[in-house]
Amino acid sequence: MPLSVMLVDDETERAMLVEHALAEHGYQVVCRLTSTAALRYHVERVQPDIIIIDMDSPDRDTLEHMTVISQHNPRPIVFFAGPDDSPDSIKRAIQAGVSAYIVDGLTAKRVKPIIDVAVARFNEFQQLRQQLHSSQNQLAEQQLIDKAKRLLIKKQQMDEAKAFSTLRKLAMDRQQKMADVAKDVITILEAL
Amino acid sequence: MTGRYQTGQQTLTLGFVPLLDAAPLILAKELGLFAAQGLKVSLQREASWASIRDKVAFGVLDGAQMIAPLPLASSLGLGATAVPMTTALVLSSGGNAITLSNRLLQQLDLDSAKLPCPLASGKALQQYLQQVPQRQQPLRLATVSPYSCHHYQLHYWLSTAGISARQVDVIGVAPAAMAAQLADGAIDGFCVGEPWSSLAQLSGHGAIVTSCDQLWHNWQEKVFAVSQQFANSRPQCYLALLTALLQACHWLHDIQSNSDKTAQLWHWLAQSQYLALADSDLNHASLFNPAVPQAFFGAALNMPWRSQGAFILQQMRHLQQWQGPLDHPLLNQVYRPDLYRQVAASLGFNAPAEDWRLEGNAGVNDAGSRFVDGQLFGVSKPLAAVQQ
Numbered sequence: 001m002p003l004s005v006m007l008v009d010d011e012t013e014r015a016m017l018v019e020h021a022l023a024e025h026g027y028q029v030v031c032r033l034t035s036t037a038a039l040r041y042h043v044e045r046v047q048p049d050i051i052i053i054d055m056d057s058p059d060r061d062t063l064e065h066m067t068v069i070s071q072h073n074p075r076p077i078v079f080f081a082g083p084d085d086s087p088d089s090i091k092r093a094i095q096a097g098v099s100a101y102i103v104d105g106l107t108a109k110r111v112k113p114i115i116d117v118a119v120a121r122f123n124e125f126q127q128l129r130q131q132l133h134s135s136q137n138q139l140a141e142q143q144l145i146d147k148a149k150r151l152l153i154k155k156q157q158m159d160e161a162k163a164f165s166t167l168r169k170l171a172m173d174r175q176q177k178m179a180d181v182a183k184d185v186i187t188i189l190e191a192l
Numbered sequence: 193m194t195g196r197y198q199t200g201q202q203t204l205t206l207g208f209v210p211l212l213d214a215a216p217l218i219l220a221k222e223l224g225l226f227a228a229q230g231l232k233v234s235l236q237r238e239a240s241w242a243s244i245r246d247k248v249a250f251g252v253l254d255g256a257q258m259i260a261p262l263p264l265a266s267s268l269g270l271g272a273t274a275v276p277m278t279t280a281l282v283l284s285s286g287g288n289a290i291t292l293s294n295r296l297l298q299q300l301d302l303d304s305a306k307l308p309c310p311l312a313s314g315k316a317l318q319q320y321l322q323q324v325p326q327r328q329q330p331l332r333l334a335t336v337s338p339y340s341c342h343h344y345q346l347h348y349w350l351s352t353a354g355i356s357a358r359q360v361d362v363i364g365v366a367p368a369a370m371a372a373q374l375a376d377g378a379i380d381g382f383c384v385g386e387p388w389s390s391l392a393q394l395s396g397h398g399a400i401v402t403s404c405d406q407l408w409h410n411w412q413e414k415v416f417a418v419s420q421q422f423a424n425s426r427p428q429c430y431l432a433l434l435t436a437l438l439q440a441c442h443w444l445h446d447i448q449s450n451s452d453k454t455a456q457l458w459h460w461l462a463q464s465q466y467l468a469l470a471d472s473d474l475n476h477a478s479l480f481n482p483a484v485p486q487a488f489f490g491a492a493l494n495m496p497w498r499s500q501g502a503f504i505l506q507q508m509r510h511l512q513q514w515q516g517p518l519d520h521p522l523l524n525q526v527y528r529p530d531l532y533r534q535v536a537a538s539l540g541f542n543a544p545a546e547d548w549r550l551e552g553n554a555g556v557n558d559a560g561s562r563f564v565d566g567q568l569f570g571v572s573k574p575l576a577a578v579q580q
Contacts, residue, residue, distance in 0.1 A: 040363060058366035060242040061337045065364035067271035068338045068513055079242065079272035081249075091250045099246065 003110060004030040006048035008039065008057065014125040018052070021117050040066065047075065048103075050111060052118050055097040063101050077101040080111055096122040141179035148182035151189040196538070197432040203232040204429065207244045207256035210237055210467045211367070212386040212479070213284040213414045214257055215447075215457060216488060220440040222460045229432035237465065240366070241337040242272075248419055249275035254426075255418040255433060257283060261504045263417040264526050265339035270513055276420035280531035281434050282412040282494050283441060287486040288342050288404035289389035290349060292381035293374050296331075297399060299324075304399035310564055313401045314353030321359055334365035334373065334382040341413055344507035345404040346383040352565045357511060371395045385413070387467075387474055390481040405485040409554065409562040410493065412500050413486075420525065434535045442541070444488035448480045491542040492559045496527040499548040500561070503569050 005027055009015040012034050019029045031046045033039065036059035043051065043066060053060060069076045080100040081090050089112075093099070096119045102111055145167065152163035171181045208214040217235055220226050226233040236253065238244045245266050247253040263277035290310075297304050300316045307313060321331065335343040347357060365373055365382065371392035373379045381398065389400050405411075416437050423430050447453055458476035462469040469479075480486060487493060501523045508514040529547045536543040550570035554562040563569075 055243055055246070056239045058239040058368060060240040061366060062364035064240075064242050064271055065335075065338045065362070068511070079246065081246075081273035087250060091252060094246055094250055094252050099242070 002026060002028050003049040003106070003114065004028055004046070005114060006031045006033070006043065006046055006051045008033045008036060008051060008053040008059070010034050010036075010054070010057070011125070014122065017121045017125055018118050021121050022114065025113065025117055027114055027117075036062065039063070043077075049106060050080070050103070050114060051077065051101040052114070053099055053101070055094060055099045060099060066101070076104055078104050080108075080115065093119050096126070098122050141177070141182075144179045144182040144186065148185040148189075151186060155189050155192060197229065197428040197435075199230040199429050199432045200426075201232070203234055204254040204433070205234050205236055205252075206433075207236050207238045207247060207253040208466075209239075209241065209244065209257065211287075211388075211414075212461070212467075212486065213287050213488075214466070215444055215461065216283045216416075216437050216440040217257055218460055218466050219443055219457070220436045223440065223443065225436040225439045226433070229436045231429065231432050231436065233433075235465075241340065245272065248277065248417065249273075251419070251421075254422055254429075255416060257414050258417040259337060259340040259342075260412040260415050260500070261339045261341060261344070261508075262337070263415065264501055264504055264522070265508075265513075267420075267522050267526050268508075268514060268516075270339060270508070276525065277417050278420050278423050278526055278528055279415040279417040279496050280430075280528040280535070281416045281437055281441075282496055283414045283416055283437065283488065285411055285413050285487050285490075285493050286403065286405040287386045287413055287484060288345060288383060289386070289400045289484045290346060290381065290383045290402050290404065291370075291374070291389050291392050291398045292401050293377070293379075293398045294396075295377070296380045297401075302401075307399065307401055310349055310402035310406050311352055314349055314355070317350075318353040318355050321355060330359070330361040332361045332363060332379050334363050334370060334379045334384075336364065336367055336384060338364065338511075338513065339508075341404065341408070341411065341504075342383040342385065344504065344511070345407050347507070347511060349402065349407055349564075351510075371397060374398050386481065386484055386486060387469075387479075389484060390474070390478070400481075400483055403484045407564045410559070411561055412493075412497070415496065423528075431531070431535060434531065435538060438494060438535055438539060438541070441489045441494055442539075445490075447488060448482070448486060451477070454479050490559070491536070492544055494536070495532055495544050496529055497547070497549060497551075498523045498527045498529065499551050499570060501527050502548075503551055506569070 005022060007015050007018055007029055015032050019032055022029055030048055031042055033042060039059055039062055066073055066077050080102045093115055098118045100115055148167060149163040152158045152166060167178055167181055171178045206217055208217045221233055221235055241259055241262060244256045244258060245262055248256050263279050266275050266277045300320050302313060302316055333346060335346055367384050367388040370382045370384055370388055374392060375397040392398055393400055418430060455476040458479050461467045502518045505518050505520060533543040550568055551561045552563045552568040554560045
């Protein structure tokens, strides 16, 4: 029987990436939570074999309580730290932001492929977000430069080529980015 | 100026959880105390103790503020694979409190403005549970980590009133979520570190029934911990870190009664990368709640007492988290009073000569610990006569 997986992640898109990838590998995601408000209730209801949760979720300490066996918690889980011989692989998982809890007694061999899928998708998501972030930055910078050019053209009677070369020369002289120079130029020209 | 230790050029990353008692780490950074020791330190905020433990265990963090029982729990392999950890410095004492919902206080017939001593409020709870044995759901109380003083203090308070762990359901809730869960009735009370008890009280849904300092007076709360591997492989860096942190603790001496220093501290803690207090209801005047005593410096306070470690083992055993002898040899590796003494001496501070003491025996100058029910826990001979 395939292991049942519960995903806990407030990044909906990332959770979906992981879920699809796990499904492709033949694993069953039985529950996907974006809010941890009723985490314990869902763990008790679904009884997953493995819970994958964002390393930086404040609710990890909530799960830690479920590692202690008690009358109210007869089925303890443990933090999964990977096979003993691969501290580097668990370090990679931590750095990717993946942490996992498993039902006590599962072997590392059965769990490891699931973690690997999650780590790969967490990393992929991180890269996508960085790309998005840098393209957003580029767009914002280009808009600043365009605005500074328009102001130079309007208030300093330059043509577009002159406005651009003025900004570029300022940037080179001051060893600053074009966008930073543009910001200063906008501040000064708008005050005029 | 650089310190006496060969620290190397590598940047060290230390973890903290945004609580008032993260102050020593934040101060050591902001006052330049790490830099004065030749250390480059970057502080990293963490969302959970589990995250702190795992990142220290696998070298993603070089060291961290930890709830005092965590290095022991990690070394014993409770809840996770065993990774040996060690501490040579207690960063703070106190700061925890138990809060009950207004709803429950009404049922206990307790006036939130005039709450009795913790033994009496515990008794009221016990009588209530006896009268109402068929509640629809068991009384539900929350703590943050099951391997924390909060958790053991909450159970200690219950046990002084004869309430067993079986009669209540103790669950985990993140500090920031406590007040909301109290408000909507998901939990009836909780034990948490400052500023969360004060903030919950300010939100008006519950009242602090006791500070944990009343339950366990002069008790280690947060420690600075590293993996055994870090301590062994970077001994000079480790000593330099301990030196800077003990200096920061010294700066915090008497902080609760020093309004100038409190204002300075607030300014640092308020920053968004630390506690982001600017967005909260706490200003520098209300940073420390007089009802929740908290302290950061003292010869006995900063000392990693092995006897306190043995007492924590006893609490772990009571709650069936662990089974084993209270004179477990791991105590000698986890708690390193010898290193503390070395660092204290280098700064001209006093330090106790003994590694063990009789816990619960406050003594005439109130330097020792004290339990609310007057119990004594102890050992006069190290690792020999520790028995329940």
